[in-house]
Amino acid sequence: MSRPAQGKEDTQVRDQGWDLIGPYQGGWDLLSRVLLQSATQLTAEYARYAKSDALCCPSRVTQVTFEIAGDPPVVRAKSASTSPTRTP
Numbered sequence: 001m002s003r004p005a006q007g008k009e010d011t012q013v014r015d016q017g018w019d020l021i022g023p024y025q026g027g028w029d030l031l032s033r034v035l036l037q038s039a040t041q042l043t044a045e046y047a048r049y050a051k052s053d054a055l056c057c058p059s060r061v062t063q064v065t066f067e068i069a070g071d072p073p074v075v076r077a078k079s080a081s082t083s084p085t086r087t088p
Contacts, residue, residue: 003018
């Protein structure tokens with residue numbers, strides 16, 4: 001079941017014909033870091049938690065490189081890699 005738009009980004013996604021699925025997640029705690037590499041590429045880092053990790057300290061991070069192309073623009077993942085954030 002789809003949910004209503006919660007902000008301007010949600011509205012833009014909905015206006016392009018997409019359904020919004022799952023609970024709204026907002027705020028800057030969603031991603032660890034987003035880097036704009038160029039007008040056509042960005043990299044996002046996602047914190048990865050094991051069941052035993054404290055909320056302050058994810059044991060892994062996944063870095064995903066996205067390509068932005070088309071008109072209207074479409075964002076597509078090009079590559080992803082996961083690495084530990086600390087040594088065991």
